Amino acid sequence: xxxxxxxxxxxxxxxxxxxxxxxxxxxxxxxxxxxxxxxxxxxxxxxxxxxxxxxxxxxxxxxxxxxxxxxxxxxxxxxxxxxxxxxxxxxxxxxxxxxxxxxxxxxxxxxxxxxxxxx
Amino acid sequence: xxxxxxxxxxxxxxxxxxxxxxxxxxxxxxxxxxxxxxxxxxxxxxxxxxxxxxxxxxxxxxxxxxxxxxxxxxxxxxxxxxxxxxxxxxxxxxxxxxxxxxxxxx
Numbered sequence: 001x002x003x004x005x006x007x008x009x010x011x012x013x014x015x016x017x018x019x020x021x022x023x024x025x026x027x028x029x030x031x032x033x034x035x036x037x038x039x040x041x042x043x044x045x046x047x048x049x050x051x052x053x054x055x056x057x058x059x060x061x062x063x064x065x066x067x068x069x070x071x072x073x074x075x076x077x078x079x080x081x082x083x084x085x086x087x088x089x090x091x092x093x094x095x096x097x098x099x100x101x102x103x104x105x106x107x108x109x110x111x112x113x114x115x116x117x118x119x
Numbered sequence: 120x121x122x123x124x125x126x127x128x129x130x131x132x133x134x135x136x137x138x139x140x141x142x143x144x145x146x147x148x149x150x151x152x153x154x155x156x157x158x159x160x161x162x163x164x165x166x167x168x169x170x171x172x173x174x175x176x177x178x179x180x181x182x183x184x185x186x187x188x189x190x191x192x193x194x195x196x197x198x199x200x201x202x203x204x205x206x207x208x209x210x211x212x213x214x215x216x217x218x219x220x221x222x223x224x225x
Contacts, residue, residue, distance in 0.1 A: 047163075047206060047217035062214040064120075096162065104210040105153040107174070109162035 002027040004097050004110035012091075012117050018084040022097030022110060029078045030055040035100035038071060038082045040093040041112070048093075052100045053080055087117045121145050121209050125218035132223060136197045140221045142190045142207035151211035154183055154192045157220075158203045166205075167192065197223070 008020035022036070029036065038050040051061035053071045061069045070083040084091060094114050098106035122145035132138050142152065150170035155163040165174050167183040170190055180195045194201055202225055207218040 046219040047208070049215045049217075060213065064214070103213070103215075104151070105165055105168045105208070106155075106163075107165040109164075111160075111162050 002099060002108060004099065004108060006095060006097050006110045006113040008113060008115070010114055010116060012087055012115060013119050014088055014117055015086055018082070018087050018091060018095075018115055018117075020082045020095055020097075020113065020115070022080050022082075024078045024080075024099075028075075029073065029080065030075050033102075035103060036073070036080045037098050037100040037106060039096045039098055039106065039109075041096070042090075042093045050082065050084075050095075052103070089117050091115070092117045120214055121148065121212055121216050123207055123209055123216050123218040125205075125207060125221050127221060128219065129222040129224065131225065132197050133225070134197055134199055138194045138197050138201075138223060140192045140205055140207075140223075142185075142192070142218050144188045144190075144209055144211075147187045148209045148211035150186045151209055152183075152185070152190050153208045153210065155206045155208065156201075156203045157206065163206065194223075 003025045005023050012018045035052040037052040041047050051071050053059045053073050059071050068085045073080040094112040096109050096112045098109040124143045126141045152170045154167040157163040166177050171183045182193045184191050204220045204222045206220050
């Protein structure tokens with residue numbers, strides 16, 4: 001079955017850009033008509049949807065983050081990536097990638113990766 | 120954005136107990152409501168979609184209900200593996216939003 005795995009630096013300095021990659025295995029990122037999303041879990045708070053991408057490159061972002069977020073896809077590597085610019089401590093969170101089914105529910109999810117913003 | 124409010128935020132229960140978690144939306148979302156289970160250090164797992172559709176492989180002791188603004192997730196007989204945090208999520212409007220979570224502990 002499809003599995004997702006996040007990778008990237010666990011520590012980012014304030015004002016810099018957070019970059020993460022999600023590798024999809026067990027299925028093609030280009031098939032099935034699925035979207036591919038990033039979601040984060042703030043410590044002590046809830047989950048926040050960041051945005052999604054389609055294999056063709058079409059994207060949609062959470063308006064609260066839109067000015068700082070970019071999601072891209074590399075179908076040849078079966079990967080999609082997140083870039084979040086001008087980070088602050090408020091961006092410290094566990095970041096998850098997930099398959100986005102019909103812009104409705106998320107299934108499955110990656111294991112998540114903790115990113116800490118600190119100097 | 121649609122605000123999703125879960126109650127309680129945490130609860131203590133015993134094996135065999137019937138447990139109900141409530142999720143309330145700040146506006147009507149029809150049945151565009153999904154439930155997830157998350158165990159410590161693990162990825163969230165989809166349990167129920169469209170308010171009441173049990174996903175494949177999810178035990179039948181889990182059930183979901185509701186429409187409009189008020190929804191429930193019920194575990195009919197709590198099992199040791201059910202101790203986890205549960206989240207609701209609306210898909211009626213973008214941005215999709217989640218409840219703050221309900222921690223079910225022993």
